[in-house]
Amino acid sequence: MTTLEAARAVGPGLDRVDAPMKTTGRAPYPNDFSLPGMVHACLVHSTIAAGRVRAIDTTAAETAPGVLAVITHLTAPQLERGPMTLLGPSPPAPLQGDRILHYGQHLAVVVAASPEQARHAAGLVRVDYEPAEPLLDLHDPRAAVVTNPWGLDSDRGDIAAGFAAADVVVGGSYTTPDNTNNPLGLMSTVAAWNGDSLTVHDSTQWPHNVRTTLAAVFKIPESNVRVLAPYVGGGFGAGLRVWPHVILTVLAAREVGKPVKLVLTRPEMFTAVGHRPYSAQQIRIGATRTGELTAIEHEGVSPVAMDDDDYEPVSACSAVSYACPNVRTRDRQVRLNIPCPGSMRAPAEGQGNFALESAIDELAHELGIDPLELRLRNYAEEHPLLGLPWSSKALRECYLQGAERFGWSRRDPRPGSMRDGRWLIGYGLAGVSYPHYQVPCQARASLHRDGSADVRSAATDIGTGTYTIITQLSAELLGLDVSRVHFDLGDSDMPYAPQAGGSGLTGALAGAVHAACRRLVQEFLDVVRDDPDSPLRGAALDDVAVSQGRIHRIGNPDQGESYTDILTRHGLEELSADGRSTPPQPDAAGMATAGAFGAKFVEVRVDPDLGLLRVTRVVSAIDGGRILNEKTATSQIVGGTVGGIGQAMFEETATDAGTGRIANATFGDYLVPVNADVPDMEVIFVGGPDRATPVGTKGVGEIGLVGVAAAVANAVHHATGRRIRSLPITIDQLML
Incomplete structure (x- = not known):
């Protein structure tokens, strides 16, 4: 459905369309947002790996300059654990008891007028522990063992017979260590409530998952939650789950009645947002x-x-x-x-x-x-x-x-x-x-009377080039110059998109955009189906190609007209179409x-x-x-x-x-x-x-x-x- 002129949009090494925003410092990352009346949060962490909190003294912190609230397991409301996701269960909800499961676990969140005041007050919180001996060794016989939890073990043939038939057998023990995701951008969350509606700016690789999780945890409709992540300072997987610090930021904002920002420190990134396991x-x-x-x-x-x-x-x-x-x-x-x-x-x-x-x-x-x-x-x-x-x-x-x-x-x-x-x-x-x-994805494409197009989906671009490749693909599918296409992402109010992870977003999102753009061209053909003044009257989708902002009959470029002419003649400002992709079924x-x-x-x-x-x-x-x-x-x-x-x-x-x-x-x-x-x-x-x-x-x-x-x-x-x-x-x- 594309011509050679349109196809040139895809393949060449086009510069990133978001590069000017990033190189000039205008790209709004989550920790760049500052809202009126915003205050700041800082976390208090466990200094033991196992045991219980016998007592926690927040008196000094609560009376420190600028402090608005100190929330611990003694004062936090009951929170539901987040839902099951495509990537497995949500992490445990924070501050739901006195049990300590690991070193660095969040024990309190302090909210103050400035980051410095919150950090100072967090240092004043005193915790009395009832320590227990932690299990830290992979070979500790006391540790519980989980076997084949997701059913991915495999057997093929007869392994004993295979080794018996071998002339040579090699092998050994291999180990890989814990590695920690270290994106350049520190993971950050800004949360603001307006009644029962919640807006969150978050360093996430999956805005819809954050929306779904926060709605479940705080028992509000998903439609009341909006998650924004137009730019994310890297991720490498750290932004695929809704970590406890995100929930604590939202909780703190609700408790103090003001927007709250929380920016993890680099050391906190080592215990708060996952890691590659040993x-x-x-x-x-x-x-x-x-x-x-x-x-x-x-x-x-x-x-x-x-x-x-x-x-x-x-x-x-x-x-x-x-x-x-x-x-x-x-x-x-x-x-x-x-x-x-x-x-x-x-x-x-x-x-x-x-x-x-x-x-x-x-x-x-x-x-x-x-x-x-x-x-x-x-x-x-x-x-x-x-x-x-x-x-x-x-x-x-x-x-x-x-x-x-x-x-x-x-x-x-x-x-x-x-x-x-x-x-x-x-x-x-x-x-x-x-x-x-690949998992399902949705997108929406719109074409305006001035000949420009907007394409939207709630995906994220963590530096992989999603902004650019979807702009190129949309331009190809609509027969437009790349400069005439604007692709927008990173907003959970947009059509559903899966996570930027697992090397699956491009396939899912490209499929959805492909469907949306084809349906958009079909919308234009529907408008002129019975139009006696249109050279495309009665044309089917498979009969046409697109190039240079026009739809024309295949093999006859002169028998066609521009998107702009169709919209103008029919008194329309724009046409839009939705598209979705579904994973291929191997057996079928x-x-x-x-x-x-x-x-x-x-x-x-x-x-x-x-x-x-x-x-x-x-x-x-x-x-x-x-x-x-x-x-x-x-x-x-x-x-x-x-x-x-x-x-x-x-x-x-x-x-x-x-x-x-x-x-x-x-x-x-x-x-x-x-x-x-x-x-x-x-x-x-x-x-x-x-x-x-x-x-x-x-x-x-x-x-x-x-x-x-x-x-x-x-x-x-x-x-x-x-x-x-x-x-x-x-x-x-x-x-x-």
């Missing part, structure tokens, strides 16, 4: 001497909070990555006195891929087969569990084109054989995937819906005397379906790769084993990659549109991170002969 994994892989896989067994265990049900099936990737006839995956969780985990970029896959792809590399070394060749010999042409063809899969092309671009053929397979002076050089690779995820379509695939090629250098590790080159070959904007998609892969380097070499949230206190909850102590740690990167996109969705996209938000840690570890083995099974890779592991 994983301990056992993996075994069996194969014939010629490299055909006979069995994969992968088991993972991770911690979960005492009163929460976040779940990350780290072993699940092994069930679908290779054409192996016998596979068994198992995941379990252990309840500990820790802050609630949550999604962090590439949840589960980021941890599980490290173990799987490291073990595949170890198998290749044991068999004397090139690691790339081993992966190609066990390539899964069909979905291994469903037995259906993929809706799209260009992983083979990712391997081959990525290897050529990287220069994989120059790799000497002998560990320690490649040098540059004192530096040992290593080449490593990892195959990667991220599962398909006869195919397995595919997420993104890719291959990561990494070069490292290791100084064997000092244990120094440097990543010097990365090539990412990505099958992301139809790429709507090459520039923003490349940015996503580069950003994800930097996160992967952090996972591989730097990031580790350190918890004191005796107290449960986070010991490195600042940017001075929690290491992340900086410019000097980021090497030359190259990103290539291969493959074509995915046939499961009308627009053909696949999400690329997570795929950039998956596989980087494994590729780095595999490159380290090639450089040094040392097999690294514990992240992050540190100097002491590399001292030769």
